[in-house]
Amino acid sequence: MAVILQRRVDFPMLDMAGIAFYPRIYDLAHRFFEETWLEMCDIDYPTMINEMKLGFPVVDIKSQFHQPMVYGDVIEAKIWISRIGTKSCVWQYRFYNQNEDLLWSSEQVTVCVSMDTMESLEIPTSLRTGMEACNHE
Amino acid sequence: MAVILQRRVDFPMLDMAGIAFYPRIYDLAHRFFEETWLEMCDIDYPTMINEMKLGFPVVDIKSQFHQPMVYGDVIEAKIWISRIGTKSCVWQYRFYNQNEDLLWSSEQVTVCVSMDTMESLEIPTSLRTGMEACNHE
């Protein structure tokens, strides 16, 4: 099942047109991504990075910007993993506003890497079970 | 009384030394500042900006960086207004980690302005009462 998370649109996200500046939508997506690990695998991302020495950098992203995010919006993120391979996985992001309008959708391929060497690694079993439980919307 | 708020240190805040990059501590402070208005005056900052057409840009900041913020820290912000003048006010920020270590302290002078003209304005009475109730640590 998908992970559902919420965050307000903060002022630093806005551009001079009063809408979220698109690079900062990716920044927001990363903040949600970090929180997802706790929901999904019961491991927080700082522990994964600092102690397990694992990271999940992106290698491919496709995104559609359906409607702008404006100040005052509360974003509901629906996040799931549509495919898990040996070393990589495909994340799905859907961002809605408080009126349930779809604002942003994104598909992101990440690779499991060692934070020490930045070499790709097999996704460890300790994470795989939780990730597989998040494999549909 | 001070407003107390909490946020995690998110990955986008970090620099290559693994500590919060200092311009993004100011960014974090602004995110807390926005939330403060709801606690203090029962008005959210998007409403103040978009409907009341008021903003509070900074004109003077003094900050001390006591200890670095690291990934995994949860920041507790203590925020109060140490002085309210006719058009300007002085904010105090103290950021602590989960061990109650003081990480960052800042004093910031903001001026009340019209978002239409960017001219300074008297702080309206509707805000002043709530602000005055937050005038000590």
Place this chain on the structure above:
Amino acid sequence: MAVILQRRVDFPMLDMAGIAFYPRIYDLAHRFFEETWLEMCDIDYPTMINEMKLGFPVVDIKSQFHQPMVYGDVIEAKIWISRIGTKSCVWQYRFYNQNEDLLWSSEQVTVCVSMDTMESLEIPTSLRTGMEACNHE
């Protein structure tokens, strides 16, 4: 012909792994995008936004992250417009490092809008000629 521009990787772009944090690669792409207008149409983007009241927000992005950008890299951006429609156009970005390694490629669809209403507009003839001259790599 493509527009060629260069910028150093600045320290604020880096994450704790010492590589450019991916949302800030989009931020860098926007900084190049702004400069492109001057090369391409002899109009700077501040003038386009503030006086012509035109903007080009993205509606669709596809990107591949081939290799990380590291501190000390100088990025050479090759930017061209692969398709121009009535109201929208498709931008191609290729980022190389000083060793001519391809680091990042991106295809971005932008729509011409009025900065006053955010409604889509036909791309004006005054821009179209310059844009068409940048229609191949």
Place this chain on the structure above:
Amino acid sequence: MAVILQRRVDFPMLDMAGIAFYPRIYDLAHRFFEETWLEMCDIDYPTMINEMKLGFPVVDIKSQFHQPMVYGDVIEAKIWISRIGTKSCVWQYRFYNQNEDLLWSSEQVTVCVSMDTMESLEIPTSLRTGMEACNHE
């Protein structure tokens, strides 16, 4: 003598009021700070960080925001070191626009640290000579 550098105000720096968002003025200051080392000591900051394993994190900042930076401005930064101690030094920043209006002034205390241990170190002689030559406006 001071180091003089120039950069355009890029779109990502702006907030919804169309002026530079203040945390991103510190971000801009850091980008200038990095360039200063090359002018001052003939060493680029990536080399200092990655090979000499030295950094200069801030511990104290005082800033005045005199006038807003707007889109289209070209910022001229005047940067010098007003005091050099054994392990720390005091930087002066003055930012002007293309009309020579003073927009921002800042005094920043940085400490020389090892990037391996984050412990403070004596400023090495190889840097000190260049820094001392930049000790006045």
